[in-house]
Amino acid sequence: MKFTLFLAAALAAFSVQAQAQTAAAPRAAADQIATKKGPLTLQPITHGSVVLTWGGKTIYVDPYGGAEAYAGLAAPDVILITDIHGDHLDPKTLAGLSVGKALMVVPKAVAEKLPAEYKAQVRVLGNGQKLDTLGLRVAAIPMYNLPEAADAPHPKGRGNGYVLTLGGKNVYLSGDTEDTAEMRALKNIDVAFVCMNLPYTMDVNQAAQGVLAFQPGIVYPYHYRGQNGLSDVASFKKQVTAANKKIDVRLRNWYPAGK
Known part of the structure; x- marks a missing residue:
């Protein structure tokens, strides 16, 4: 009897420990910035994925990397997906998350590739279109390669960057x-998440000049x-800071161990 109780206790402890390990997925610490309607929390996840929390709402951007990367975070109210590639549209990660009540804001190309079970949750935005929902505004910004070409990894019109306005x-x-004309023309941006990976997007110098x-x-x-x-994100920071010390360049680890 004592052995049975001991075994049960040991199994329970192992289960708790396993759950804790799952919940403690390695990720960079979150930042907060003040808005007119409460704090905005910015949680890096991995690669191009970030979670924003504001006004009691949770926004997942390009959920990718496995559902365990989101352990301990609230289920999304809004999901933004930028493009059709697997590091942006990741059905396996979506399937492991509680996304049943989330509004999915996506470009048309993504909507066409999403599993059928999500179709009722989708709102399609094309470049230049805007959506007001849940107290925030989502504007779709063109994202594409230069020079423009039909066979580019990211042709103009297929994917969306986004500007969120909240608080x-x-x-x-x-x-x-x-660093497209549309990026360079942006105004009054408080926080920017900017890519820089060759050969798919731009190099560090382009990213710095665009910013x-x-x-x-x-x-x-x-x-x-x-x-x-x-x-070399340190070089990016050096270039931006040398030219404009008012821009706060924040380096975070977007690639925790095993990602």
Whole structure:
């Protein structure tokens, strides 16, 4: 009897420990910025995925990397997907998350590839279109490669970057892009997440010049893993800071162990 109780206790302890390990998925610490309607929390996940929490709402951007990466976070109210590639549209990760009540804001190309079970949750936005929902605004920004070409990894019109407006703050999510005219023309961006990975998007120098053109208050280099490993985000920070000390460049670890 004592052995049975001991075994049961040991199994229970192992189960709790396993759950704790799952919940403690390695990820960079979250940041908070103040808005007119409460704090906005910015939680890096991995690569091009970030979770935003504001006003009691949770927004997942390009959920990718396995559901365990989101352990301990609230289920999404809104999911933004930028493009059809597997590091943005990741059905396996979506299947492991509680997304049943989430509004999915996506470009048409993504809507056509989403599993049928999500179709009722989808709202399609094309480049230049806007959506007001749940107290926030979502604007779809063109994202594409330069020079423009039909066979480019990211042709113009297929994918979306996004600008979210919440609590008076504007947050830009570049998706996969180069330093396009539309990026350079952005105004009043408080927080920007900007990609830099060759050969798919832009290099560090392009990213720095693009950011210096639209001058966000805070910028996070993200999506910086390419064919030759991780981009030199320290060089990006050095270039931006040398030219404009008012831009707060925040380096975070978007590639925890095993990702």
